[in-house]
Amino acid sequence: MKNIHFHKYQGAGNDFIIIDNRKGTFDGNDTTLIEHLCNRRFGIGGDGLMLLEDHPVHDFTMRYFNSDGGEASMCGNGGRCIAAFAVHKGVVSNPDKFSFMAVDGEHLAEYKSGIVNLKMIDVNSVNKENKFTYLNTGSPHHVCFVDDVAKTDVYNEGKNIRYSERYQPDGTNVNFVQFKTGNEIKVRTYERGVEDETLACGTGVVASAISAHLKKPSFSEFDIEVLGGKLKVCFEPNSEGGFKNVWLEGPATFVFEGTIEI
Numbered sequence: 001m002k003n004i005h006f007h008k009y010q011g012a013g014n015d016f017i018i019i020d021n022r023k024g025t026f027d028g029n030d031t032t033l034i035e036h037l038c039n040r041r042f043g044i045g046g047d048g049l050m051l052l053e054d055h056p057v058h059d060f061t062m063r064y065f066n067s068d069g070g071e072a073s074m075c076g077n078g079g080r081c082i083a084a085f086a087v088h089k090g091v092v093s094n095p096d097k098f099s100f101m102a103v104d105g106e107h108l109a110e111y112k113s114g115i116v117n118l119k120m121i122d123v124n125s126v127n128k129e130n131k132f133t134y135l136n137t138g139s140p141h142h143v144c145f146v147d148d149v150a151k152t153d154v155y156n157e158g159k160n161i162r163y164s165e166r167y168q169p170d171g172t173n174v175n176f177v178q179f180k181t182g183n184e185i186k187v188r189t190y191e192r193g194v195e196d197e198t199l200a201c202g203t204g205v206v207a208s209a210i211s212a213h214l215k216k217p218s219f220s221e222f223d224i225e226v227l228g229g230k231l232k233v234c235f236e237p238n239s240e241g242g243f244k245n246v247w248l249e250g251p252a253t254f255v256f257e258g259t260i261e262i
């Protein structure tokens, strides 16, 4: 038997188990254990699990695992939550501006009163098709626009696209976006690796905001409503059809901590 101490955080309802692994005692290759810990009935429960580890230059390293146990591409809400955790635990010396390393590279973060503003990777290109866009914002995203996101069958339609031949073998996350007024959009996301709709997806709202900009070029800042709350995204288009200075902002909240015996 082994005891694992964990913290639970959520960012707009995208929820994560976070483990301080600076001593290296948790084995990130143990897919079965991570899947078990993320299980909402038999474990702690979460859309994903993160390990906070040391980094020689940056304040820390973030390792992200989807709830299926697999080490995944970037998680935007996870990045915001681990940033808040690092501030709460005194891992970073200056909450106003700090940096960490993730699977897609370096991220800057700013923390103030429970809100984390996280710099995301530059987006070099957007594949714009007739009915959808496809882009990588740290994780791959298919984005389509719908008239009424509340009436969209996110689970079944998302799953069909996620497993469609076009995206094999890696699959994709799938976002359904509805324009509201001005710079406001509503987004619902089917996440691969969770294999369900989640209450929010950070890299997904970034992809959705950039896709919305392609339809409404006068906006480069978006207010986004997701099932679990509100997020903001801003960016600057570059001269080659890409996007730089991409920031994702929203709440990152401690839920509880505990020890689980496995």
Ligand SMILES: N[C@@H](CCC[C@H](N)C(=O)O)C(=O)O
Pocket (backbone or CB within 6 Å): 014, 066, 072, 073, 074, 075, 076, 077, 078, 139, 140, 173, 191, 192, 193, 194, 198, 200, 201, 202, 203, 204
């Ligand atoms: N919830 C995340 C995205 C996590 C990764 C995704 N499920 C994938 O495997 O691509 C976010 O907030 O960005």
